[in-house]
Amino acid sequence: MQLQSQPDNSFDSIIATGLFDGADEAVTQSLAAGTSQQFIKKGTVLFIQGDEAKYVYIIHNGWIKLFNETLDGDEAIVDILTTGDYFGDSAMFGNQCYTFSAEVAEDVTATLIPIQQFRNIIEEHPVIAINMLSNMSRRRKQQDMELEHRTLQNAPQRIGCFMLRLCPEGVTKNILIHLPYDKTLVAARLGMQPETFSRALARLKKEAHIEVQGATVHISDLNELTTYSCSACSSSYPCE
Amino acid sequence: MQLQSQPDNSFDSIIATGLFDGADEAVTQSLAAGTSQQFIKKGTVLFIQGDEAKYVYIIHNGWIKLFNETLDGDEAIVDILTTGDYFGDSAMFGNQCYTFSAEVAEDVTATLIPIQQFRNIIEEHPVIAINMLSNMSRRRKQQDMELEHRTLQNAPQRIGCFMLRLCPEGVTKNILIHLPYDKTLVAARLGMQPETFSRALARLKKEAHIEVQGATVHISDLNELTTYSCSACSSSYPCE
DNA sequence: CGAGGGTTTGAAGTGCATCAAATAGTGTGG
DNA sequence: CCACACTATTTGATGCACTTCAAACCCTCG
Numbered sequence: 001m002q003l004q005s006q007p008d009n010s011f012d013s014i015i016a017t018g019l020f021d022g023a024d025e026a027v028t029q030s031l032a033a034g035t036s037q038q039f040i041k042k043g044t045v046l047f048i049q050g051d052e053a054k055y056v057y058i059i060h061n062g063w064i065k066l067f068n069e070t071l072d073g074d075e076a077i078v079d080i081l082t083t084g085d086y087f088g089d090s091a092m093f094g095n096q097c098y099t100f101s102a103e104v105a106e107d108v109t110a111t112l113i114p115i116q117q118f119r120n121i122i123e124e125h126p127v128i129a130i131n132m133l134s135n136m137s138r139r140r141k142q143q144d145m146e147l148e149h150r151t152l153q154n155a156p157q158r159i160g161c162f163m164l165r166l167c168p169e170g171v172t173k174n175i176l177i178h179l180p181y182d183k184t185l186v187a188a189r190l191g192m193q194p195e196t197f198s199r200a201l202a203r204l205k206k207e208a209h210i211e212v213q214g215a216t217v218h219i220s221d222l223n224e225l226t227t228y229s230c231s232a233c234s235s236s237y238p239c240e
Numbered sequence: 241m242q243l244q245s246q247p248d249n250s251f252d253s254i255i256a257t258g259l260f261d262g263a264d265e266a267v268t269q270s271l272a273a274g275t276s277q278q279f280i281k282k283g284t285v286l287f288i289q290g291d292e293a294k295y296v297y298i299i300h301n302g303w304i305k306l307f308n309e310t311l312d313g314d315e316a317i318v319d320i321l322t323t324g325d326y327f328g329d330s331a332m333f334g335n336q337c338y339t340f341s342a343e344v345a346e347d348v349t350a351t352l353i354p355i356q357q358f359r360n361i362i363e364e365h366p367v368i369a370i371n372m373l374s375n376m377s378r379r380r381k382q383q384d385m386e387l388e389h390r391t392l393q394n395a396p397q398r399i400g401c402f403m404l405r406l407c408p409e410g411v412t413k414n415i416l417i418h419l420p421y422d423k424t425l426v427a428a429r430l431g432m433q434p435e436t437f438s439r440a441l442a443r444l445k446k447e448a449h450i451e452v453q454g455a456t457v458h459i460s461d462l463n464e465l466t467t468y469s470c471s472a473c474s475s476s477y478p479c480e
Numbered sequence: 481c482g483a484g485g486g487t488t489t490g491a492a493g494t495g496c497a498t499c500a501a502a503t504a505g506t507g508t509g510g
Numbered sequence: 511c512c513a514c515a516c517t518a519t520t521t522g523a524t525g526c527a528c529t530t531c532a533a534a535c536c537c538t539c540g
Contacts, residue, residue, distance in 0.1 A: 049474070068384075068388060068474035068475075069474055070392060070472060070473055070474045071471060071473070071474075071476070074392055074472070076387070076388040076391055076392060076474060078384050078387075078388075089377070090377035090380060090381060092373075092377075093370075093373060093374035093377045093378070094374075094377065094378065094381070099381050099384070100384070122370065122373075123366060123370065126363060126366045126369060129366060129369035129370060129373060130333075130362065130363065130369060132373055133332075133333060133362075133369060133372055133373060133376065134333035134334075136373065136376045136377070136380065137329070137330035137332075137333045137334065137376070138333070138334065139380065140330060140376065140379065140380060140383065141330060141334070141339050143380065143383045143384075143387070144308075144318050144339070144340070144383075146387060147316075147318075147383070147386060147387055147390065147431075148308060148316040148318075150387065150390055150391070150431075151316055151390070151431050152310060152314055152316055191387075191390075191391050230311075231310075231311060231312065232310060232312070232314070233310055233311075234289070234308035234309055234310045234311075234316060235308070236311070
């Protein structure tokens, strides 16, 4: 692993998750003691499935891919996370081992909290446990949606839905968004092959009237895209 | 709703979930006050998606189907729960509304805890919050697996995998299990059509050498079934 | 017995995966 | 700044798994 330690002067990134809302000074103090903020390069594998859990990671910047590998070399994307997300917490409760592998998909800045320390903080500060519960139940809901999407939406619709979640709220016309990471990874994230992604994107362009230039997407009319993507779904835009 | 209230003398079902492990007398007392245990008939709809959340349900017995409905009438199964499972808790943290619908798939006995009361208990008893976190992270892991299964396993493998999770631990030869609910529901649970289920089951019979009589399944050699089902998966039997 | 739901079987269609190959894009060293 | 190597993306052709529609069968229960 290529890690470059940096002095950690702020907890902006931590606070961003909403995890430590309502926590008192004592908590931030105690956090500052054991944590480190690190810059980690694309391609670095943070840990693999089955490793003993050492840290909870809070992402400040960049992208992290969580995945599982099967016996015959296939890869299942668990999630792809970015700013404000955290992971590794689930290992705190089970057998203390990570249940997935983590790789840096785009250069990352992250805060690492030793897992035992994190656990202590939770046990001593109910507020944070509640915050975590709140976070977790939101994520569970998202996972439910994910499964629903896989079942009910076809490839072009899934891509459209993915784009919708990248759109800023409030605006409905002339939206410009950027795909967050390379298309192969987006494809994997959406549970399809790169070839399928390419073809599905082409269909989406035609049928929902959007324009794509590399990683840049131009959506002239949001309604058209929602109509196209969300019709097969149990919740309409904004789907959360 | 056809509800029949019954006096609630024991908290066996509550304790079964592991939710209240380590909680003191005060908690159980306070629970007994507001809760009721009820018998509810197959087909009853407990609530639908969007309803204001009133209770957390703890299942004592029977089966509950959680699902979402899409605009065009399709149905996506979120989960199918039984003895020891609980649901409705996620609504405590968000907008206080259920994010899915719940229907009784097989006659149920359940304990209903008013949501505000549950929330109070959590806030006052960190132990229970930790228990919930522990439960939630286990369920999240299961959902990860679920998504992986949908992606990597074909229909017969998914059925085999489902059966494996019904097998008692330790035994490897001559296992008898019973499918928990009607085949249409199993199919939906596994994300396939009833017709596909029927055909896939037929293939499974041939290729993994199991016998099926109605809802009864006879597995003469467990290893054969695990080899057949788990090869495409990132974790081998017993897969959690 | 006959009605109705659950289950199976058949035939045809669709969507995605796979394999193969061409093309575009990116970064490297000369 | 160009040529090369290497990777990402696109395009084409084909196959397979699952869906869909239709009809038969089975089972249970009034």
